[in-house]
Every structure is written in C-alpha cells, then in structure tokens.
Amino acid sequence: MIEAQALGVSAVGAPSGVRRLRENRVAVGAAVVLAGLALLAAFGPWLSPYTYDALDWRHLAVAPGFTASHWLGTDPLGRDLYVRTLYGLRLSLLIGVLATALSVGIGVAWGALAGYVGGRTDSWMMRAVDVLYALPYLFVVIILATVFGRDSVAMLLIAIGAVGWLTMARVVRGQTLSLKRREFIEAARATGLGTTAILLRHIVPNLAGTVAVYATLTIPELITYESFLSFLGLGVQEPLASLGSLINEGARQMLTAPWMLLVPAAFLVALLLCFNLLGDGLRDALDPAAY
C-alpha cells in the first residue's frame, strides 16, 4: 500500500495496479536498467581518474579498452569518453526530468482548471491548446531554444518544458470532467469548499495515476528534444556535453573513431527505450481499459 501511495494511485485500483506492474517483467527490467543508468550518471564519473574537460595529450582518439583507464576511449582532443558520456547522460536525464516536471505542472493546472470550471473558460482554454497543437512542434522548440536558450541550461529547460504540456492538459481535462460528476466532489462542494481547495485536495490527487503514466512517456520525448537541440549545436555548449552533442561529434568522427558515435548512441537508445517500456507498462497496469 505504501508503494501504491508513492505511485499516487487512487485507493481502489492501487493494489491490482501495482501487482500488474510487478508482473510485467519487461517494465520491471526497464525500471531496473533506468535505476542503474541514473546511479551511473550520478556516481560513475567519480570512478574515473579524468574530468569531463581534461585533455590527455598522450592518448588522442584511443579506442575503448584498458589503455590508461580510458575505458570507453577518448576523442581527438584526448578527452575521456566514459566521463563525458556519463556527464551527458546526467545532463540529459536532468533536463528531461525537470522539463517534464515543468510541463506536467502546466498541463495539470491547465487541464484540471479547464475541466473543472467548464463552460466558456473551458472552451477557450482548450481552443488555445488546439491552436498550439496545430503548430509545428519541432520548429517551436528550435525557435525558443535559439532565441532564448543558447547559453543557459535553465532557458533550454524552459523552452523544452513549454512545449511538452499539451497532451497532458488534454488528458487531465478529460479525467477531470469525469471526476467532477462523482459524489465525493459533490459532497466537498456541499461542505462549502472553494474551487481552489477542491482542485488541490480532491481533483489533482485523483489524477495522479494518469499523470504518472503520461509523465513517464513525456520524459523520453523531452530527452529526445534536448538531445536533438544539442545535436544541432543549439543546446548544451562545449566543453559541457550532452548525449546529443556527443552523438553530433561522433557522427563527424565516424570514419576514424566510430566508438565516439556508438558509445553515446547506445546510452541514449537504452535511456529512451527503457522510459518507453516503463511508460507502456505503467499504462497497461494502471489503465488497462486504454488498451
């Protein structure tokens, strides 16, 4: 039950939801790999004697192996690829998770408010979402990132988070509409509770299961955007590394040092795949009707 509450599942569906998730071996495996990747990103760089921007002139473009503790090789400047990739992983994870938190915040607030208040407010708020939905997503992120976020990770984060909330708002609004008609909300209203209090205390906690599913699926999407921006040279700037900027460097050195492409690509693929698998598993477990 404690775990069920941590997952934020409504009391009725909780035990079976968690059990279903536990029985899904793929999702559990993905969660384990993700935990491992997160630990590696947090503590892995300390295991190596090198820092992410240290130049080792005696070992330029070394292939992965045990030469001078460059386990995953070096780039042509002699920077250690193991450390750089883990730093990139750390940054990609951090930006992905924080940007998702941002877009979940906006999406939940927007959707719950629109759904609960209803009427004209609802139709205008959702029309705004429709308009934003119709825009070329990729382009909006690129414009925001180039215009505001070139040198600061915080602005990059906001630019990415600002475009990720639309689906969340739609889903949350739908859920709110059906919650609104339930007896306990009516009871809360009868006791004289205000709109804000009902939203915060009764609506939002009951949305948690759905939000968990979509948040898990939003993280890989936003990590992809971040990596892509960094791949284009619009995101994280040198000497800092993101998985995207490492893949870009690797693609340039493909002919002479293919490991420079393969190492960060493998980490990014593992990261995205595991988030997708976990998200799919969560959706099947918490919301079997959607499938």
Add this chain to the structure above:
Amino acid sequence: MLGFAVRRIAGTVPILLILVTLSFFVIRLAPGGPFDEERGLTPQVRANLDHLYGLDRPLGVQYLHYLEGLAHGDLGLSYKLRDESVAGLIAQGFPISITVGFAALVLATLCGVPLGICAALRRRTAVDYAVTALATLAIALPPFVTGPLLALVFGLALRWLPVAGWQQGELVYLILPAVTLALPVCAAIARMMRGSLLETLSASFVRTARARGLGATRVLLRHALRPALLPVVSYLGPAATYVFTGSLVVETVFALPGTGRYLVQGALDRDYTLVMGMIILYGALTLLLNLAADLAYGWLDPQVRHD
C-alpha cells in the same frame, strides 16, 4: 460535408495569423540583430543598413509592413544570404525536402501495413514478437541517432550507399534519408495496424463471415481489412506532419540542400525574414496536413461532421 470543409478551412486562417504574429514578435524580442556580427561596420554604414531594411522603424510599423508584403505573397529578402529572396530559397530547397518526406511516408506505409497484418495474423508467434519488439525499438530511436548509425553501416562499412550529399535525379542519395525518417513512422503504423486488425478480427461480423464458410484470405480482404485500416488512415495526417517537419533532422544528418537547414541557420543569424519564411512555410504545411486529415476523417466517419 461542404459546410464542414468550409468551416475547417476558415478556422486555419486565424491560426496562421496568430502563428505569424507570435513568431514575429518572439524573434524580434531576442537579443541581437542580423548585422551584429558583420565586422568593420562604421556606425554610419550600420545605420544605413538598418534604414534600408526598415529595422530603424518602430516594431509595430515593421510588423504591418511585413503583413502587407505577405498579403501580396512577398516573403522579403534574406538579410544574410546576399541577393537571395526568401521565396527563391524556398523554391530551391523545398522540392528536395518534400521529396525526402514523401518518399519516407510512402515507404513507411508500404512496410508498416503488411508488417502489422503479418503480426496480427500470426499472433503470439515468433513473427508477432519480432515485429512488436522491433517496432518498440524503432519508435524509441530518434532519427538523429539512426541516421548516423545507418550511414556508418551502409555508407562506411558496407559501402553500398553514399554517406551523405545530394545529386539531382540520383535515387541512391534518397535511400538512407528516407529510411531514417520512415523508421519510427513505419513502426507506429505496424503497431497500430496490428492492434486494430486484432480488434476487427474478433468482431462479430468477421465471425459471421467465417461461419458462412469463407476462407481466411477472403475474410481478411473482403471484410476485416477495410475497417481495420481506418485508424491507420487517420494517423497518416500526424505522420505526414512528423515526416515533413522531421526532414529537418535528416537534412542536417545527411547534408541535403533542403529548406530545413534555413530554420536553424536563420534563427542563429537573426535573419528575421528567413526564419519567418520557414515558419510560415512549415506552419501552413502543418495546418494543411491537419486539415486534410480532418476532412478525410469527416468523410470516413460522418459523426465528426456535426460537431
């Protein structure tokens, strides 16, 4: 149906206007201008340049001037690429972008639909598991990762295809970009096709058809396939949007001379007219594709029309 179409078409014009207005002011709000990085400009020359392009006038006036040009179909001149009009740059690059996107879309449909059908018909066999697993993997892989990997394998290691570049009329240069772009779409289509065919195959009208003694092939082709294809058809709208805006990615990876690169380059250079031209081009394209998808859906499903 006609009323529905007219209403939907009328709805896209204000959206495009909002897009133009928002992006116009957002780009201008950004620090820096198009001539900041030109070296050796005396203040006099700089003032002349700003005056020539109307950058010294109030923002509102510039906006109205831009809209006026737009109404005449004039996208203006590029600030950075000398002697090039934005419309001219689009005319050069856009056919290539469209070719890549269209090839990817056709490829994704032609591979995705049969794969999905195979997986559904051979449910819970090795074929099904293989298709499902590959689709999950392909959906998780962004094109800027698959692109370089495919170039590494088929371009550098096997030497079957060119690593990058473009030559007019040479199809070999199209293969890797189109495949890269098609992979995630193909995977999504295969997944969707599998799901909807499984659902249709368990419907009562299919059971009836089987009970009448029709063979498996006939049941599939005559009865099950058409309704099962509906979700896939309606997915083609978003898929087309993904593919055409995503061509930006493969154009960067494979160094194709399409229009995608102008967006990033223009935004970095503060080349206002070029960025606006790209936003209008791709904004209009996206809206058009959404519109086409809506109309197709309205045609397939009459309930939608009376919304």
